[in-house]
Amino acid sequence: MAEIEDMLRKQGEKFNQIEPPPEMEERLHLALENSSMRKRSGKMWSLRVAVLIMILFLFGSQIDSFAYYGKKLLGYDQIMTGTLRELNELGSGQTIGKSYTFKNGVSITLDGIMLDDNQMLVFYTMKDPRGTVDELYSNHSMSLRGLFKEYQMHSGQGNMNEEKTVMKNMFQFQAPLFFEKKLKLTFYLGEGAQKETGEIPFTLDWTKAMGHSIKKPLQAVMEIDGNKIRFDSIIASPTTTVIKGQIQSIWALAQDEMKGERIRPYYMDLKLLANGREVSRQGSGISTGMKGITFHQEFDALPKDLKELKLQLASFTADFDVHEEVELNINDREKSLEILGQKIVINEVFHKNGDTFIKITSEENVVLTQVDLIIDNEKVDLEETTTDQYEKKADGAILHTRILRFPGSGSKLKLDIQRIVYEKNYHKTMDIPLD
Known part of the structure; x- marks a missing residue:
């Protein structure tokens, strides 16, 4: 009997710490209305067994909901896009929950990641009991390394509480290669002699990766004033949609350089139209290298009921030799x-x-x-x-x-x-x- 009481006490403590889903109250109410009244037994042990059965019923019927709440990333709503908030509500992504504490008392917790074919989003919490987390944010950097290479960080943003003790951060990294399993996130805090390094290793769970909905070559060209802009590929994933292409080949670039007729692209105003509605833009980039002048444009995720997809070149801004x-x-x-x-x-x-x-x-x-x-x-x-x-x-x-x-x-x-x-x-x- 003592063992049963001890088990009930422990399960009761755990149960009190859980915030049930809103729909649980209605389910219990209906369950009580539909159940028949039973005569109370005079024996205490039978009451305790009944309570145990009720707790097991609750845990059994709601185990998916409790697991669902455990997988959500909390406190990131203000820095997530609407698409990411929806994915978070569905429990998408991989929870990590590993921390590192620096000598000055500052701690960083890797809460979780979201991974698909376009990118890996890293969610981490920075805590500073001294209330200077804003200064730490501007004086910290990070890197992500796998088995053979370091993965490029594209962008990031954070949100700080009023006391300046906690900051929630979301950073976008290049998606790891398919064979990666063990990754290491390294944080660099401070400057000069005060610089300190902290590492959080973690294991990728590829079963939590979200893949893509569209992944195809485009092989399309738009001609503008004698210049040909080539659209090479589109990858649409649950978190974002990425279009890549080329503004000028390496050979055309070399020829223009010799003739003194260089084009230096500043900005391409590309619009992605899904079912006739513009998909919000998330970022873009133009670079010059061995592949010539290349570009990438990032948009929000595509709607699930996709029927039509168009790409519009609204305008083009460049620096021209004259x-x-x-x-x-x-x-x-x-x-x-x-x-x-x-x-x-x-x-x-x-x-x-x-x-x-x-x-x-x-x-x-x-x-x-x-x-x-x-x-x-x-x-x-x-x-x-x-x-x-x-x-x-x-x-x-x-x-x-x-x-x-x-x-x-x-x-x-x-x-x-x-x-x-x-x-x-x-x-x-x-x-x-x-x-």
């Missing part, structure tokens, strides 16, 4: 010129305090990134740009007026425009087959 020379006179007013289809107006040219000033107006997305002034056959660098003014036109266009100041003055002036940045709208759309 090497355009424009002769100027000190009395020039409202002189208009066109470079790569972009209108630039020379409003005024004047001398002041021994310097030469040129007032120009263009659309706000047009920037002269490299411009010099040739004064009496001598080239001088731009000293500064001043007096920024913006004017919104009736058609919605915004004009930007500014004054360029060059040191020195002379009678023979020539504006040497070598590079120009501008954004051009295209709104070209292509279908992405779903079969």
Whole structure:
């Protein structure tokens, strides 16, 4: 009998610590209404056995719900996207629950991860009893290493409590290779001689990985002003959708370099349309390497009832080599010129305090990134740009007026425009087959 009482006491303590799902109350209420009243036995042991049976019933019927609550990552709602919150509610991902404490009392707990074919999301809690977790966050770094390589960290964000003692963090890493099993997350805290390293090793459970819903080559090309943008692949996974491609091949890049006609892409405004609705953008990147100029665009996860998928190139912003020379006179007013289809107006040219000033107006997305002034056959660098003014036109266009100041003055002036940045709208759309 003592053993039964001890078991009941321990199970009761555990049960009191559990927060049951909202639907449990209704289920118990219905169960009590449907059950018949039984005559109370005069023996205490039979009552205890009945209570034990009830506890076993509760644990048996709700074991999935309790396990479900144990798998959720708590405290991350404010830094999760809607998609990630839904996955978390479903108990997706792998809980870890391993910690490391530094000498200064700061602790880091790896709460869990979410892994699919596009990325691995790492969720960890940083605690600082001194209330300076915000300072620690800016002075800490981390790395993720597997058997043969270190996996690249893409981005991260955190949310801190008011006392500055706890910060919940979510960081995005490159997805580990399929054969990885043992991984090690290393944290670096502090700077200089005060820098300390902490390691949290953990084992990947590939049965918790979420894979992908779409993974296919695109082999599509969009041509814009003589340049071909190639779309190579799309991978849609439960956490994100990634599209990769190429803006310029290594050979075309080398040819343009030799001809002095380089294109330096700044930004591609790509829109992903699922069932006619825009999928929210999560990030993007453009890089130059041995594969030429490549890009990747990240969007939110696709809807489950996907029927149609389109990709739209809304606009393209780049820095172009132009090497355009424009002769100027000190009395020039409202002189208009066109470079790569972009209108630039020379409003005024004047001398002041021994310097030469040129007032120009263009659309706000047009920037002269490299411009010099040739004064009496001598080239001088731009000293500064001043007096920024913006004017919104009736058609919605915004004009930007500014004054360029060059040191020195002379009678023979020539504006040497070598590079120009501008954004051009295209709104070209292509279908992405779903079969």
